[in-house]
Amino acid sequence: MPLSFTPVIGLEIHVQLATVSKLFCSCSTDYIGQKPNTNVCPVCLGLPGTLPVLNGRAVEFATKTALALNCRVRNRTRFHRKNYFYPDLPKAYQISQYDLPLAVGGYVELTEADGSKRRIGIQRLHLEEDTGKLVHIASDGRLSGALYSLVDYNRAGIPLMEIVSAPDITSPAQAKEYVARLRQLVRYLGVSDGDMESGSLRVDANISVKVSDGRWGKKSEIKNMNSLRAIERALEYEIERQSSMLARGEEVEQETRHWDDAAGVTRSSRSKEEAHDYRYFPEPDLLPLVLEEGFLEEIAESMPELPWEVFKRFEEVYGIEPEDAALLSERRDVAAYFEACVKAGASPDKAANWIKTELFRVMNECKCSADDFPVRPEALTELLRKVEQGDLSATAAKDVFGLMAGQGLRLDEAIKAAGVSVGKVSGGALKDIIDEVLRENAEVIEDIKSGRDKKGKKVKFLQGLVMRRTKGQADPQEVSELLDESLNN
Amino acid sequence: MELWKLPAWKIAEEVRRGNLSASQVVESHIRRMESLEPSLNAMITPMPEEARRRALAVDEALSKGTDLPLAGVPVAVKDLLCTEGIRTTCGSRVLGEWKSPYTASAVRYLEENGAIVIGKTNMDEFAMGSSTEQSAFGATSNPWDLSRVPGGSSGGSAAAVAAGYAPIALGSDTGGSIRQPAALCGVYGLKPTYGLVSRWGLIAYASSLDQVGPFSRDLVDLALVLEVISAYDPLDSTCVPGSRPRYRDALKAHDLKGQRIGFLKGYQDFDMDDEVKEKLAFALRICQEGGAEMMEVSLPVSTGYGLPCYYIVAPAEASSNLARYDGVQYGLSEEGKSILELYLKTRGKGFGNEVKRRILVGTYVLSSGYYDAYYLVAQKVRRLIADEFARAFSAVDALIMPASPTVAFKKGEKLDDPIQMYMSDLFTLPVNLAGLPAVSMNVGYSKAGLPVGVQVVAPKWGEMEILKVASVLTDAVGSPKVAMGGEG
Ligand SMILES: [Zn+2]
Numbered sequence: 001m002p003l004s005f006t007p008v009i010g011l012e013i014h015v016q017l018a019t020v021s022k023l024f025c026s027c028s029t030d031y032i033g034q035k036p037n038t039n040v041c042p043v044c045l046g047l048p049g050t051l052p053v054l055n056g057r058a059v060e061f062a063t064k065t066a067l068a069l070n071c072r073v074r075n076r077t078r079f080h081r082k083n084y085f086y087p088d089l090p091k092a093y094q095i096s097q098y099d100l101p102l103a104v105g106g107y108v109e110l111t112e113a114d115g116s117k118r119r120i121g122i123q124r125l126h127l128e129e130d131t132g133k134l135v136h137i138a139s140d141g142r143l144s145g146a147l148y149s150l151v152d153y154n155r156a157g158i159p160l161m162e163i164v165s166a167p168d169i170t171s172p173a174q175a176k177e178y179v180a181r182l183r184q185l186v187r188y189l190g191v192s193d194g195d196m197e198s199g200s201l202r203v204d205a206n207i208s209v210k211v212s213d214g215r216w217g218k219k220s221e222i223k224n225m226n227s228l229r230a231i232e233r234a235l236e237y238e239i240e241r242q243s244s245m246l247a248r249g250e251e252v253e254q255e256t257r258h259w260d261d262a263a264g265v266t267r268s269s270r271s272k273e274e275a276h277d278y279r280y281f282p283e284p285d286l287l288p289l290v291l292e293e294g295f296l297e298e299i300a301e302s303m304p305e306l307p308w309e310v311f312k313r314f315e316e317v318y319g320i321e322p323e324d325a326a327l328l329s330e331r332r333d334v335a336a337y338f339e340a341c342v343k344a345g346a347s348p349d350k351a352a353n354w355i356k357t358e359l360f361r362v363m364n365e366c367k368c369s370a371d372d373f374p375v376r377p378e379a380l381t382e383l384l385r386k387v388e389q390g391d392l393s394a395t396a397a398k399d400v401f402g403l404m405a406g407q408g409l410r411l412d413e414a415i416k417a418a419g420v421s422v423g424k425v426s427g428g429a430l431k432d433i434i435d436e437v438l439r440e441n442a443e444v445i446e447d448i449k450s451g452r453d454k455k456g457k458k459v460k461f462l463q464g465l466v467m468r469r470t471k472g473q474a475d476p477q478e479v480s481e482l483l484d485e486s487l488n489n
Numbered sequence: 490m491e492l493w494k495l496p497a498w499k500i501a502e503e504v505r506r507g508n509l510s511a512s513q514v515v516e517s518h519i520r521r522m523e524s525l526e527p528s529l530n531a532m533i534t535p536m537p538e539e540a541r542r543r544a545l546a547v548d549e550a551l552s553k554g555t556d557l558p559l560a561g562v563p564v565a566v567k568d569l570l571c572t573e574g575i576r577t578t579c580g581s582r583v584l585g586e587w588k589s590p591y592t593a594s595a596v597r598y599l600e601e602n603g604a605i606v607i608g609k610t611n612m613d614e615f616a617m618g619s620s621t622e623q624s625a626f627g628a629t630s631n632p633w634d635l636s637r638v639p640g641g642s643s644g645g646s647a648a649a650v651a652a653g654y655a656p657i658a659l660g661s662d663t664g665g666s667i668r669q670p671a672a673l674c675g676v677y678g679l680k681p682t683y684g685l686v687s688r689w690g691l692i693a694y695a696s697s698l699d700q701v702g703p704f705s706r707d708l709v710d711l712a713l714v715l716e717v718i719s720a721y722d723p724l725d726s727t728c729v730p731g732s733r734p735r736y737r738d739a740l741k742a743h744d745l746k747g748q749r750i751g752f753l754k755g756y757q758d759f760d761m762d763d764e765v766k767e768k769l770a771f772a773l774r775i776c777q778e779g780g781a782e783m784m785e786v787s788l789p790v791s792t793g794y795g796l797p798c799y800y801i802v803a804p805a806e807a808s809s810n811l812a813r814y815d816g817v818q819y820g821l822s823e824e825g826k827s828i829l830e831l832y833l834k835t836r837g838k839g840f841g842n843e844v845k846r847r848i849l850v851g852t853y854v855l856s857s858g859y860y861d862a863y864y865l866v867a868q869k870v871r872r873l874i875a876d877e878f879a880r881a882f883s884a885v886d887a888l889i890m891p892a893s894p895t896v897a898f899k900k901g902e903k904l905d906d907p908i909q910m911y912m913s914d915l916f917t918l919p920v921n922l923a924g925l926p927a928v929s930m931n932v933g934y935s936k937a938g939l940p941v942g943v944q945v946v947a948p949k950w951g952e953m954e955i956l957k958v959a960s961v962l963t964d965a966v967g968s969p970k971v972a973m974g975g976e977g
Binding site for chain 1: 569570571577579584587589590591593688689690691692693695696697723724725726727805806808809812813815817818819828832852855856857860864
């Protein structure tokens with residue numbers, strides 16, 4: 001019997017919290033693009049004699065996320081020091097949480113491709129400070145051949161929320177979906193921008209492979225996966241690598257591996273993996289963190305509707321297809337925009353169609369959020385109404401929408417600017433245009449009349465010309481009838 | 490008039506009245522410091538020029554009507570309290586000429602009240618020691634006998650106050666580092682309740698034990714300084730919010746009627762100098778004559794296990810607190826071909842032996858496999874010690890204990906025997922483990938003319954209580970004398 005291989009995957013996600021200031025000092029969290037070592041103060045530089053003061057907002061943000069992930073939030077937790085020497089760590093210890101994390105025991109529910117539900121457990125969620133960054137100065141930019149390294153502490157002390165999943169994930173697609181859901185959640189909650197490229201959301205994976213003959217390979221820790229796609233590819237690669245090793249009867253080593261996105265492979269971090277002893281002990285500079293009475297209730301009350309709740313509601317209340325409901329609930333701003341359209345009277349289907357095509361297209365171009373999109377939901381609804389009433393063709397409506405979005409015009413202004421009149425071009429006016437088109441295309445008429453348009457392509461061509469000249473304001477049915485009439489004369 | 494002999498409250502009074510200028514006061518103290526410093530070596534960084542400039546500024550502010558309760562009062566500051574623009578060394582080579590861009594809160598509060606820092610005092614490296622011999626800047630001499638140690642680790646501050654460099658000084662107490670040198674130099678030294686005084690700007694040795702506290706030759710000065718430095722500080726999360734009492738009010742007490750004073754059961758059997766035992770008995774008699782009800786108290790866990798407990802907890806925290814001195818950002822930095830080599834060379838050269846010893850011990854007791862057997866057990870013992878004191882204080886209002894088992898010992902005597910050195914703090918370090926307040930004070934002199942001290946311990950936030958007892962003891966024994974410091 002051939003062997004089968006089952007991957008066992010757990011993810012550790014570090015999320016940078018979108019607080020105004022760092023976790024233990026008043027420096028800004030807006031560090032990207034700043035000159036090195038300018039976004040620092042004595043506390044986050046770990047200068048002698050300085051002391052940390054906990055940022056309450058970070059606790060709120062982490063608590064909010066924990067509650068949304070169905071975790072149990074502890075009323076009393078504490079911080080620990082994680083001790084190790086590295087130049088990007090100014091105090092030579094990281095203030096983190098250890099035996100009493102802020103929250104434990106939650107889950108995320110995923111919807112599989114076949115529509116079935118699957119829960120991925122959350123083991124713990126805790127707060128910790130970020131480190132600085134090293135820049136290795138060498139011709140090839142590699143650590144091994146570096147002449148020297150520079151340290152930038154701008155990021156040191158940025159609040160991080162670490163979310164550790166249970167090893168419940170069994171496929172790369174699931175892993176990707178899990179991260180996508182978490183990223184969506186932190187964005188909904190407004191606790192992080194969730195940007196993977198800039199490192200606001202960093203994913204490390206622990207992956208091992210179980211063999212049907214009872215063997216279970218050691219786990220690898222995969223780092224440096226900077227996009228959802230990278231997670232999926234890296235894990236696919238790693239499953240293949242580990243499975244084929246196990247198939248050959250080889251042992252999988254426990255190691256840390258880096259994903260090389262360009263090469264599409266994971267590579268062993270050549271530095272010998274030492275057994276780190278972090279010598280954790282309770283941070284004596286901070287008091288135990290005791291959540292005030294009513295704090296959890298307050299956070300729960302301030303909880304927005306969660307993305308999966310929005311998804312469900314869109315499906316159930318508005319009868320939207322699951323794929324569309326997923327698209328519309330992906331972002332809180334888009335979901336709100338959609339709902340505002342429906343509230344203003346748009347049909348859910350039509351609004352959904354417009355949002356996932358036109359709105360997304362323009363939003364992608366302008367990189368703006370639906371919250372400050374120039375065409376407000378009420379205006380879009382009005383535009384949709386005109387299309388429905390036959391006052392505007394779909395094509396014309398797109399032009400009008402483009403002008404409203406691009407130049408910030410009001411609906412009536414945009415209609416005028418687009419050169420389309422409100423109301424149909426029909427009857428005599430349409431007849432005039434058809435005559436005009438026919439005059440200009442005598443050869444085509446000749447072809448049709450001599451029976452060389454068996455497939456009706458040339459008639460279609462003429463219809464298209466008429467439609468274009470009316471700027472889409474004619475009823476295609478009427479165009480077809482009047483055109484036939486003229487051709488048969 | 491020898492202005493350097495005046496107590497701080499008197500200086501402030503005269504300067505505020507305009508009878509003296511801050512500059513005159515500071516000049517007198519600088520001259521005293523400069524004449525004795527060659528024999529005492531109490532200072533790592535004397536600051537005569539800064540002090541003179543600051544004195545002019547204080548005089549100027551007074552002339553404009555600013556009210557400064559400590560106007561013109563010179564203060565010596567232990568060199569692990571950061572002072573903006575002046576190097577802070579911790580008695581170590583590892584910090585090099587590092588200057589902090591901030592001032593420790595306790596120092597800042599004093600300065601804001603008109604006090605003038607005249608220099609940074611010598612200390613055992615990173616406050617690890619009981620003799621001020623383990624300093625990269627040489628040993629400090631005891632101003633009562635130059636061949637002897639002043640105690641430590643705040644030996645420089647104690648010696649400076651005893652010899653009249655300044656009427657007051659700041660030190661830090663992690664296991665007795667204020668109280669033991671205060672006893673050996675014959676001055677007052679107060680270790681506040683953990684959380685009373687801000688630790689912002691105090692370079693950490695063992696964060697859960699460290700407290701900043703004052704030295705003085707006058708009890709009013711001690712209470713006055715405590716009032717100023719104990720202001721709440723949001724920069725230290727372990728500093729307890731709320732207002733502090735007017736500590737000087739405790740000094741109105743001239744008897745101990747209705748007070749219950751405890752003393753260690755069988756203290757005569759402890760390994761102590763006979764003269765220390767005699768003075769302790771003398772102090773107890775004063776309390777009794779002052780109307781206190783005297784009660785025997787036994788503290789077997791504190792006296793039996795306090796020392797080993799302390800030498801696990803404090804090194805553990807120290808190993809972490811001192812890890813930042815790695816040559817990357819500031820201070821001493823030795824070149825290396827790799828980051829590891831840079832670390833090893835910098836730390837190997839920067840730290841002295843006692844510091845290395847404690848870093849090794851601390852690293853060991855926190856290591857996986859040893860954590861449970863050492864650090865965790867020590868935490869449990871620490872709780873037992875706190876409980877034991879709490880039980881004792883259900884029966885008594887204050888405890889009188891030795892501040893040091895011996896009078897000032899000879900330089901070099903215990904330098905090669907760390908355990909003997911550690912025993913110097915046998916009676917002081919359980920107080921830190923329990924987070925309690927204690928005042929150490931002079932109660933007389935040995936036949937050889939060396940000061941002998943006792944400490945008064947109270948429950949948490951019992952500063953008023955210990956000052957009350959100190960006041961009654963002072964009525965009987967008188968204020969400490971100024972040490973000759975080798976002059977004449
Ligand atoms: Zn900072």
